Amino acid sequence: MIGTEHEPGKVAAARQNLEDAGLGDYADILERDLRDTLVDIDAPIDFVLVDIWIPMAAPALKLLAPKLRRGALVVCDNVVSGASHYREYTDFVRDPNGPFQSVTVPGQGGLEVSMKR
Known part of the structure; x- marks a missing residue:
């Protein structure tokens, strides 16, 4: 971990x-800074919990996406309660032509669960 x-x-x-x-x-x-540390990670990644300062959510995932194994899961909380703030992140994981298949689980602020295609 x-x-x-x-x-x-x-x-x-x-x-x-x-x-x-x-x-x-x-x-x-x-x-x-995660924009430096995440660049150094080269091992295949199976799971990512995105629980960071909202403006860094999309940049962090965009750095990690190429390093995720197919089938890897990414979980991010508060995407419903903070929908306007998470727009860049949710646009990325919900893009039908992007690298993820994603579903939103309602309740407790909303949880976005995304799987690397």
Whole structure:
């Protein structure tokens, strides 16, 4: 598992939480701007949880999309309650000619579940 975070205090807290849970050997938190850290990831990706500052949701996924395995899942929350803010993201994952097949699950702000074609 790989996470990315820009704020040093949040990185330290995340790393400590992983250690406390006994998961420190299985996860890494990359500390820099995600536009830099995500470029460095070269392993095939099976799952992405998009839980970031809304303006970075689409740019992050666009960086990762070519690295996702066919059938990989991407989950993003609050796409209904924040529909106008997530427009670039949802336009990307819902594009019928794009790399994803996507469905919106209503409730609790809305959850977008997308699968790499």
